[in-house]
Amino acid sequence: MTTHAPQTAPHTARSVTPSVTLPASLDEAVAALTEMPAAVPVAGGTDLMAAVNRGRLRPAGLVGLGRINEIRGWQYQDGHALLGAGLTHARMGRPDFAALIPALAAASRVAGPPQIRNAGTLGGNVVSAAPTGDSLPVLAALEADLVVVGPLGSRELPVSHLLAGRDMLAPGELVAFVRVPLLHAPQVFLKATGRTGPARATASVAVVLDPARRGVRCAVGAIAPMPLRPLEAEQWIASLIDWDGERGLAPEALTAFGEYVGAACVPDPQGDEPLPPGVLHLRRTVAALARRALGRALS
Numbered sequence: 600m601t602t603h604a605p606q607t608a609p610h611t612a613r614s615v616t617p618s619v620t621l622p623a624s625l626d627e628a629v630a631a632l633t634e635m636p637a638a639v640p641v642a643g644g645t646d647l648m649a650a651v652n653r654g655r656l657r658p659a660g661l662v663g664l665g666r667i668n669e670i671r672g673w674q675y676q677d678g679h680a681l682l683g684a685g686l687t688h689a690r691m692g693r694p695d696f697a698a699l700i701p702a703l704a705a706a707s708r709v710a711g712p713p714q715i716r717n718a719g720t721l722g723g724n725v726v727s728a729a730p731t732g733d734s735l736p737v738l739a740a741l742e743a744d745l746v747v748v749g750p751l752g753s754r755e756l757p758v759s760h761l762l763a764g765r766d767m768l769a770p771g772e773l774v775a776f777v778r779v780p781l782l783h784a785p786q787v788f789l790k791a792t793g794r795t796g797p798a799r800a801t802a803s804v805a806v807v808l809d810p811a812r813r814g815v816r817c818a819v820g821a822i823a824p825m826p827l828r829p830l831e832a833e834q835w836i837a838s839l840i841d842w843d844g845e846r847g848l849a850p851e852a853l854t855a856f857g858e859y860v861g862a863a864c865v866p867d868p869q870g871d872e873p874l875p876p877g878v879l880h881l882r883r884t885v886a887a888l889a890r891r892a893l894g895r896a897l898s
């Protein structure tokens with residue numbers, strides 16, 4: 600006779616409805632998170648609720664950030680824009696924002712389908728830190744900083760530190776603003792996807808000109824856990840630009856820049872092994888994006 604273990608219900612865990620708090624200010628949000636350390640902040644919910652729906656996250660409480668007006672716009676401060684973490688992709692994609700930070704507007708316009716862009720926020724994109732986060736290479740190229748508020752006050756940290764996991768948010772801390780330098784010069788964001796229509800990037804490139812520092816800054820997204828900066832390629836190409844003149848470059852120089860960026864970000868394997876076809880394709884994609892992005896920025 601075969602015996603069977605007694606059948607149990609597939610989900611025996613007690614389902615608990617999370618408490619939801621809707622603060623109207625950053626101070627109230629920090630207080631709510633401090634009072635209930637097991638609660639998590641939620642902005643647009645496009646990443647967080649997907650994790651909840653997949654059963655990967657079961658927060659005991661939610662602190663909604665959607666009613667905090669002070670983080671839904673931007674202000675000017677010492678040659679910088681202080682962008683509220685609650686700015687949606689849809690808002691950043693509008694022409695007035697594009698006149699301010701063109702590459703971030705371009706990235707926002709392709710960050711998923713319209714319903715995601717209407718809800719998803721800058722702060723959520725940064726804190727989720729997905730390799731395919733479209734704002735991330737732009738913020739890396741702009742060398743943006745985060746303004747974080749928490750129970751001990753506020754502090755600033757480079758976006759790259761958070762993305763590299765070197766400077767994690769402490770309990771009760773929130774990203775309040777992203778501080779971005781206003782460069783008043785062309786900047787371009789380009790994204791490659793595996794298909795037509797809205798999709799996650801297989802590779803993306805942001806190129807930013809910084810005429811005051813006679814610099815070109817470039818960041819490559821989606822091909823590594825965090826955006827990559829090809830610093831030598833940036834310095835080399837910046838040295839070829841006539842910053843006081845036309846700022847144009849010969850097509851050969853643009854092609855060489857693309858190849859430099861591609862080889863720096865998708866390096867050769869160790870030893871004499873040839874690049875596998877998929878990796879070679881990725882390197883060529885990165886090279887093409889970098890060449891085109893710089894060409895558009897200089898044209």
Ligand SMILES: Cc1cc2nc3c(=O)[nH]c(=O)nc-3n(C[C@H](O)[C@H](O)[C@H](O)COP(=O)(O)OP(=O)(O)OC[C@H]3O[C@@H](n4cnc5c(N)ncnc54)[C@H](O)[C@@H]3O)c2cc1C
Binds near residue numbers: 640646720721733799
């Ligand atoms: C179908 C689909 C397609 C998508 N396509 C793209 C795409 O093409 N490109 C792209 O970049 N992204 C894409 N996304 C991802 C997502 O929309 C973005 O990452 C979005 O910007 C997340 O913002 P949110 O406000 O929805 O974050 P939420 O989901 O609310 O939060 C995400 C995380 O950040 C934390 N958080 C949010 N705000 C703060 C804050 N101010 N301080 C501290 N922590 C905070 C939350 O606790 C959570 O851990 C897609 C998502 C979906 C579901």
